[in-house]
Amino acid sequence: xxxxxxxxxxxxxxxxxxxxxxxxxxxxxxxxxxxxxxxxxxxxxxxxxxxxxxxxxxxxxxxxxxxxxxxxxxxxxxxxxxxxxxxxxxxxxxxxxxxxxxxxxxxxxxxxxxxxxxxxxxxxxxxxxxxxxxxxxxxxxxxxxxxxxxxxxxxxxxxxxxxxxxxxxxxxxxxxxxxxxxxxxxxxxxxxxxxxxxxxxxxxxxxx
Numbered sequence: 001x002x003x004x005x006x007x008x009x010x011x012x013x014x015x016x017x018x019x020x021x022x023x024x025x026x027x028x029x030x031x032x033x034x035x036x037x038x039x040x041x042x043x044x045x046x047x048x049x050x051x052x053x054x055x056x057x058x059x060x061x062x063x064x065x066x067x068x069x070x071x072x073x074x075x076x077x078x079x080x081x082x083x084x085x086x087x088x089x090x091x092x093x094x095x096x097x098x099x100x101x102x103x104x105x106x107x108x109x110x111x112x113x114x115x116x117x118x119x120x121x122x123x124x125x126x127x128x129x130x131x132x133x134x135x136x137x138x139x140x141x142x143x144x145x146x147x148x149x150x151x152x153x154x155x156x157x158x159x160x161x162x163x164x165x166x167x168x169x170x171x172x173x174x175x176x177x178x179x180x181x182x183x184x185x186x187x188x189x190x191x192x193x194x195x196x197x198x199x200x201x202x203x204x205x206x207x208x
Contacts, residue, residue, distance in 0.1 A: 017191040019184075023086055026181040030082030030097075033174070037075030044069030082182065089189050098182040105175045108168070 047065035078100050085093030 017195060018089060018188045022181060022185050022188065026086040026185055027083055029178060029181065030079045030086065033075060034079035034083055037072045037079055040068055040072030041076060044072055082178065086185060091186055091189055094182050094186050098179055098186065101175055101178050105172065108171065
């Protein structure tokens with residue numbers, strides 16, 4: 001690393017441990033995802049407004065528009081911390097961003113592992129409607145879906161493993177990049193703070 005080493009007296013006040021490349025690369029990274037999260041929020045709000053109130057309230061918990069809105073808001077807050085933290089060199093915001101991204105990555109990893117472990121578990125839903133069990137299997141199929149939602153989901157996952165793996169990899173790589181860049185910048189800022197403290201102490205007490 002160029003410049004003077006930490007812990008040695010020096011007169012170069014312009015030297016900084018903080019790399020502009022790491023700083024602005026992290027900012028650009030977060031800014032792009034901040035824009036994406038803003039678009040997700042707008043799409044979620046628009047989708048909710050276009051739905052009838054009764055239908056929206058009936059399936060609020062599983063409404064894709066609501067899930068898109070929640071994910072968008074979380075991404076918005078998280079990437080905002082990354083943007084401001086990198087520009088202002090704020091350790092608190094950067095640590096919040098890094099820890100949150102790490103937790104999300106670990107949760108995704110855990111969900112993926114559990115998904116593979118329990119991928120053969122099949123749940124058949126035979127309680128879809130009132131009095132439907134009085135019908136024969138073939139007749140009931142004309143009224144309801146006798147295969148449960150989880151069963152359908154498992155079949156879909158098995159037939160789209162490569163697609164899901166590509167999506168998971170595509171999500172994991174940016175997260176790892178964000179975690180690494182933020183941790184590098186945090187360490188550089190801490191080194192810079194130590195250097196500034198040393199220089200201040202050396203100027204106030206040159207015999208120390």
